[in-house]
Amino acid sequence: MERESFEDSEVAGLLNEHFISVKIDREERPDLDHIYMAACMVTNESGGWPLSVFIDSEKKPFFAGTYYPKHTRGQFMGFIELLGRISDLWNDNREVLKNSAEKIVEAITETAKTDKAKRISSNIAETAFKQFERNFDRQYGGFGNAPKFPSPHQLIFLLRYAKVGKESKATEMVEKTLLSMYKGGIYDHIGYGFSRYSTDRMWLEPHFEKMLYDNALLIIAYTECYKVTRNPLYSKLAKQIADYILRDMTSPEGGFYSAEDADSEGEEGKFYIWSTEEITDILGKDSGKQFCQIYDITHNGNFHGRSIPNLIKTDHTLADTEFCSSCLKKLYTVREQRIHPFKDDKILTSLNGLMIAALAVCGRALSSLEMLTAAQKAADFVLCKLYTDGSLKSRYRQGDVRYTAYAEDYSFLIWGLIELYEATFTPHYLTKALELTDLFISECWDEQNGGFFLNSKCGEQLITRSKEIYDGATPSANSVAAYNLIRLSRLTGIFGYNDKAQHILNCFSGQIERMPMGHSFSALALLSMTNNPKEITITAQNIENAQPALDLINSLYLPNATVIFYDGKNGLEETISMLKDYKIPKTGFLAYVCENRSCHPPTDNNDDLLYQLQD
Known part of the structure; x- marks a missing residue:
């Protein structure tokens, strides 16, 4: 148009x-x-x-x-x-x-009005799972027919439901979808990262636009699937997506850009597609022919006479060979000389929050200092440039800061800060998460009916104040807020946060119960509230003494657990007063594991800790 x-x-x-x-x-x-x-x-x-x-x-x-x-x-x-x-x-x-x-x-x-609040049904997660199961594409993964969107927050919900409900089918659906998306043309096999959606059922032909939010949430989905299955393919893909973001989508100051366009030189996908002649010119006749067979690059092409590299008809493990790795690097070098798609270089608080969360989750799981450092740099950038004088802003571009923060800015940034605290145990990030949560409640909470308005009371006054719980391309601000409040309540012992989370789910209960599949992150929040979550506190004189316990915790799939590290010197007891009662050993560590407000005896060895962490 x-x-x-x-x-x-x-x-x-x-x-x-x-x-x-x-x-x-x-x-x-x-x-x-x-x-x-x-x-x-x-x-x-x-x-x-x-x-x-x-x-x-x-x-x-x-x-x-x-x-x-x-x-x-x-x-x-x-x-x-x-x-x-x-x-x-x-x-x-x-x-x-x-x-x-x-x-x-x-x-x-x-x-915009919510239904009269009633306690949300406890079987929402089970109903959502059954809806996903009915809509699952058993041949190509994903849900429904074309066009297909990654919707990684749905996959994250299914992994967590599988853990809680002991439902292997949920994990199988996630694995099929993540593998099929990787094999398809929606994944950039040469430069990494996922496009926005597939126009066809088999994930072959994408709309070539790459969005920061999709790639952030997909890092989390692939990381969690790796932790569940221990399949190294998923950790490799999580790392590759992160590599793309750190290479192509990160500003010099550390913030993350929003998107890359689908078009270059006025033609959609031109940057990404190949002819057989181009491949053989670059790789040589024999290697080029072999590569084209593996990646479905043909004379007739699969996209307007040229080809989108994909592994749909191929054994995907061939991509791990030294031959393919060498070819892909050569093609990447040549592709870099093409005219790149336009980059949307605005830095949004909301999307940066998602990527901070993703890099913290993945960096923690894979022990990647590079990812954790990038997550910290981005968080410090957002907190410095977009959170000033007690006010959170929404957008930064080339030094220009605009717009009073929206609900998703608060929700997603707080999520990122919580994940970053649990990955680095820097108290500053937890303190800021709590500070922003209280500001969020002050600015956006609906005192009459509950839930968070989309816009702040200090922002531009429009014809109405909207609220949203439906999960679209990203989880809704209210569902993420509920999830954050539950976690912060566990981390700090402030029960009022948990009550507010329950209030959010209750006031939107009618909408959620009418279509649980469309509210998967609300179902995820409810799971985290109701299914024996573990609250873990590790005390030691320093982080090095605590590392054996932390390494064990990080190796396990504990999606509903919260983790605190306390050395008596980081001032965390000012935020979490109950820490004053915890003993800090002179050597080694002590691990305190609690669930349902009941605690195991503290332990100083990993065998006992592993036993306490088992369901």
Whole structure:
């Protein structure tokens, strides 16, 4: 639509004559996107992008729609004709449009209301699992038909449900999906990282845009699957995604960029696709032919006459051979000389929070100092540049800081800081997580009905304040907030946080129970609340003495556990007062394991610790 209409001089002339045009970056302004997408849903019973919304001077929408060709074509009204009709109505019969705006605003406000709070059903996770099972594609993994999105938070939920529910089918669905996505063209086999979604069922043909949020959550999904299965393929892929982010998506200051475009030189996917001639020119005739057979690069191609490298028809273990590794490095060097896709270099607090969480989770599991250092640098950058004078901001770009933080900025950053604390045991990150949580409650909590509003009370005042619990491309701010509050309650002993998490799940219970599969992170939060979570405290004179215990803990899949390290010198007792009662041994370590508010005797050896950590 950009090429057909917005860059067209005839369309531009009409827009400039009769309208004031504003282009919104939905990642910078999720509050506007949410409200006006709701307007589109109200008027059309469907939504999507590109989203065209017509509003009056009070910001009230009176018409909304998605795709329009330049001129009417078949069932699609033309944008030229639409602009003319709206302009005529505005000039000749404005009351019709004003009345439409009032009705739409009333409907949006109604949809933003939560149901009357009731205690959420305890079997939400089981129901969600059964829905995933019914929708699972047993041949290619994923859920439903094309287009297919990675939706890694759904896979993370299934891994945790498998742990709690002793349900091996859930793990099998995750493994099938993660392996199939890797084998497909949605994965960049040459430069690493995943594209946004696949246009087909088998994960072959992607929309080539790479999003920071997908890759962050996929690092967590592959890392957790590795911890469950111990299959080194999954740890390799988690590391490769992280390598891509640290190489291509990290600013000099340490923050993470938002996305890479699908197009280069005006053509989607041009940066990523190959011909057989190119491959043989680079690798030589024999090696080129062998590589093309492995990675499905053919004369006819699988994408507009050229080929997307993939392993769908191949034994994926061939990719681990020295031959393939050498070929991929040569192709990467040549590909780097191509014109790269546009990089969206804005740094968002929300998405940086997700990547901080991902690198902390993966760095902790794989003992990667590089990942943990990158996570710390990003956290320090966000806390320095975007959290100043007691106010959190949403976006940084080339020194320009804008927009009061939204709910997802708080939720995702707090998640990242919690993971970073448990990976590094730097008290500063836990202190900041608690500080931001209290600010989040002050700025966004709905005192009347519960749950967090999408926008802050100090932000721009719009026609309504929205709330969201549905998990879309990322988990919702409210579901992540519930998860964070549960963990912070366990880490600090502040039971009020757990009560607030329960309140969130209760006030959205009607929506969650109507479609548990669409609220997988809420189900994950509920699992973490109700299934014998372990609270682990390790005390020692220094981190080196505690390392044997920490290495054991980090090697296990303990998704509902919280871990604290205390040496008596880091000031953590000022945040967690109960630590004053814990003994610090002169040598070695002591491990305290509690669950259901009941504690095992402290132990100083890994055999006993392992026994206490078993379900």
